[in-house]
Amino acid sequence: MFFDMIHWRDFLDIAIIAFIFYRALLLLVDTRAMQLVKGLIVLGLIAALARLVHLEALSWVLGRLFGVIVIAIPIVFQPELRRMLEELGRGNILRRKQAEERAGQLTDEVTRALEYLRSQKIGAILVFQRDTGLKDFWRSAVKLNGEISEDLIVTIFWPGTPLHDGAVILDREKIIAAACYLPLTENSNLSRWIGTRHRAALGITEVSDAMALVVSEERGEVALAINGHLSRRLREDQIRRLLLHYFSAMPRRSSPWWETLKKELRNLWPAKESDRKEKENAKGN
Template sequence: MLDFFRWHDILDIIIITVIIHRLLLLLVGTRAMQLVKGLLVLGVVASLARVLDLRTLSWFLGKVLGVLIIAIPIVFQPELRRMLEELGRGNIWRRKRAQKKAEALSQEITRALGYLKGQKIGALLVLQRETGLRDFWSTAVRLNAEVSQELIIAIFWPDNPLHDGAVIIDRDMILSAGTYLPLTENTNLSRWIGTRHRAALGVTEVSDAIALVVSEERGEISLAINGHLSRNLKDNQVYKLLMHYFGAEENERRSFLDRIQEEIRSLWQ
């Protein structure tokens, strides 16, 4: 067999592998991905039927697959069109890089908040969105540093001069530390809500930003958005919320706020 195996065959295998991989990436998160899984199951069953010489089952699956070949392009026309459009624009390469970057940033912040929570060290992170927060970060300590677990922990470490204020993040950059925010004007809050939580609510009342708070008394993470507070988030919930934030540009059909509110509702179901 090695005598008939040429270098062209290796190149051929590599090209086919790359094409299949890219096509699967385009299908991830769509209805068509479920179809692919179903076709794989049918393929496995059909192969077993042939090996075991189950003629009736083989004939039936052959007819089903024949019908599917005609039906698939009709039923999944929107997904196929979107896939070809993205392939033509080269979006698959950019989407892959953006996905990896969103995962890395989300992991850095989640780990930092998880560590601070475990040590019961208070912290307040504000994620800037469409509404600029220049009025707040322009008077704070400017950092313009890359987001990292170590830097976030160092900022909020006890006795650090910056640990009392908030950190403002704009996508992949930490804009400022030691930032002072307006407190909420809501007078119907419980006594357990401290200054950090009131500042988190305050900034989300005057902007579309979201805020993550670590309570040093209870050792829990809370989320403030649109003037509402959700308490005691788990690490995986924080990670999902951050993925929504850093990957917001990848989803054109649903607004960031809609997806965050849906995630919050799912926390308590």
């Protein structure tokens, strides 16, 4: 008799509500609001336990507290709620799962490559571009624009290949270029045991917000350079978490085409001006 009262629309109703809650929780991951959700779950369990054992005073206090929290949530977490609505309006709520799967795939490819290079003690330096563009450093390098893969990374740094001497610059979508030469750090307090690769990794993080992962061919270890600081002997799980955070981050918004055009013109103008002066000096001589 109970099953006669259940209609297929009831299952559809429950499935839609569950889907909405699931997607909402995905949007709250790694935000302040997620901590609030955890706290509400704990308070809910305490309230249920208090009612079960008839703790009237505690139940009354928690009931009033929930009323205050419901009013305070939209005020305190207004930025997070606005972001959720914006992503819903752009349709990102349906593409979040695909982005997470893609981030996990890229993380696996780079992590496997680093672990293989470490096991074989093959020196390498990978620079991960963030908000600051690194075109000045890969402009004269070998441009690849290739898919990020373990095989390609290992092949680039394999001893004897034409591209192994230099750094590889990546972004969140592809390998931009190889055989890139980076500025060395100006920090004079480093140990003399810190080699050229590590100094180059520190140098690029001092002039940009990029991060760099370095494989030492002498010690067979992976080091991280970021904001001018060096962390050595990274474990595989640390590398994986670091890369997953990098590839999961939202890509920087592209500038309007006219802003990009102005930047390119500014980059080209000094070069043209210097060429003109060199020609004038040559004529004078």
